[in-house]
Amino acid sequence: MKRLIIKNGIVADPLSRTEVKRDICIEDGIIRGAGNGTGDFKKSRSADIKIINADGLYVLPGLIDMHVHLREPGYEYKETIKSGMEAAVSGGFTSICCMPNTNPPNDSASVNNYIINKSKEAGLINLFPIGAISRGLKGENLSDIGELKESGAVAISDDGNPVSDTSLLARAMLYAKTFGLPVISHSEDLSLRGKGVMNEGFTSQALGVAGIPSIAEEIAIERDIGLAKYYGAKLHIAHVSTAGSVDVIRRAKKEGVDVTCETCPHYFTLTEESLLNYNTNAKINPPLRTGRDILAVKEGLVDRTIDVIASDHAPHSEDEKDTTLDNAPFGIIGLQTLLPLTFKLYAEKRLFLHDIARLVSQNPARILNLSGRGGIKEGYAGDITIVDVRKKWKFSENKIKSLSKNSPFIGMDFTGIAVYVIVSGNVISAN
């Protein structure tokens, strides 16, 4: 028997909403009870015992990033499954979910199997693929959703290519419901986005570039929630970025609609002003918004309108980003900055650590039906993230594990970092 004991850490448990000092024992990859104090697990004489001293550290259920773009197959120069996983380890994640916009897109069992096999070869952390809603992400016909589910997809999404055809999205919700798969919507009205490259507002005016109005997101969220409500389907809204969106979702939840949503750290950290100087490393979709939106997103996190924090990690090469704002692709990397940016909300006393465990572990597991994950509980998978919330460090370019370095946070000072990730009882040093 293989046994791992995590001693003296403070366990931030989203299930009991507590932060209590106790030991945790993982046997053959499964959590087997948690004691208090030392010595509880000495009785067995099994040969292979490993002990981690987590004194002064916090112990969280393994973090799950449910919105990641790995670029394999097809764009391995931006990111491979392996390099993405290495960045995820450094970011404190034991599981990540990869979006289907690869080349070829993940719309079939064969691509799904390829991705899963590659992740097993890398052998670091868990990878749960998200399959395409439409064949080839073209928004025309449904992909083989049952086949995707059977081969391991945990949700479907056409992230990046919002489904404009309302009937296609309606049928996708219904068809996916047959298989118990949630639909993840990148909610955006493409006709309103037009050629916009950043938030429509004073900064886009100042820079003289085309804007993306916040209403393009809000109107699409209204539509998607309307569909989910009408059809009784399970909907998750990706990367919420505006105050209006938070309002719409808050209202829908009050009405009892089966909707969940996520935001990303940049939407509660940066504003559109990050794009001054035509900074392409701050060009993302949805775009960085305003101070008012940041406040609303933080409120949504506190009052639980927002269920999840995900990175929307979107690597692009230096050559692709080293161009004009108009020409650069949307997206920034985020696996290694999610946790320290989220710790800022802990420092601001808006979130407890067990809230962070809920937002980045428990809720993603619940939304994606990852049973036996998202908590520290007898019988759950032995996936644990151990963090040091006091460690001060600078996010410099040489710390980036991704193949791409497109981050607006380079040079920023952070407090808090992942120390270990433990996947099925196997300890990996994170930083």
Next chain:
Amino acid sequence: MSLKKDLISIKDLTKSDIYSFIETAKEFKKISLKDIKKVPTLRGKTVINLFYEPSTRTRSSFEIAQKRLSADSLNIAISQSSVTKGETLKDTILNLESMKPDAFVIRHHESGAPYFISKITKASVINAGDGINEHPTQTLLDIMTVMEEKKDISSLKVAIIGDISHSRVARSDIFGLSMLGADIYIYGPYSLLPVTGFKDIPNVRIAKGFKEAVKNADVIIMLRIQKERAGYHFIPSIEEYRNFFKLTPELLSLASKGVMVLHPGPVNRDVEISGSIINRDKTFIFKQVENGIAVRMACLYMLLGVQKSLEPDI
């Protein structure tokens, strides 16, 4: 007997109407087993078969039924006929009406067409399938086929699997079988199930999975999947349908011992049902075809009989 002159919807029938159709059909089935399969019952009666949709099975079934009853038939397949010249349905019927037919057998791609026709003709109207609405003679033959094997329909669990939303067979079967007290479980992709369910039919429920639907089922009715459904977002592909909504021997083994498998035809072999099941004695697909003729003879006989009794002085 509460029968009207028309057979348009199963919902217009009472339990005893259904049973008397079946009883009459049983008598006519005996004729089909004789050497000379013809009786003079409807001699001198004219039946117009008006088919706005291609149909082989239903149409030939009606034609044979008419021949065996010695009725005069006129077959009009509309695709090559007046519709292409712009004649309205109303004008077509009024024209044919002047030929004094005794019955119209109508198949139409628009729901409600038989009802519309029944309002402008004195002849009997028999619905041979209208749009996504109903196919009442199919239901009568399904019930007849089940009753030949099972004594009490009210004690049966019936699973109806597939494209419920677009299936007139499913709708008529649900109305008929639930009226007779069967417990009905429907299953298919949610994109092909009625979102609102069926009003006022308490013994119909949507199964949570294929297994729940067929477990201990006494009758399994598999529906035909139209290939076009994949093109209109309802399902991803026929391959998906085959992989997840086909009746396989494993699923069938969950059903009750004496389970009957029905299909309105034509079967997409290995899409809706595994070929190996069709080849076994659990399927009653060919029995359905046989009973179809008897049921249609009964319908023609009874409806034209009703018409006669309405005009006692002739």
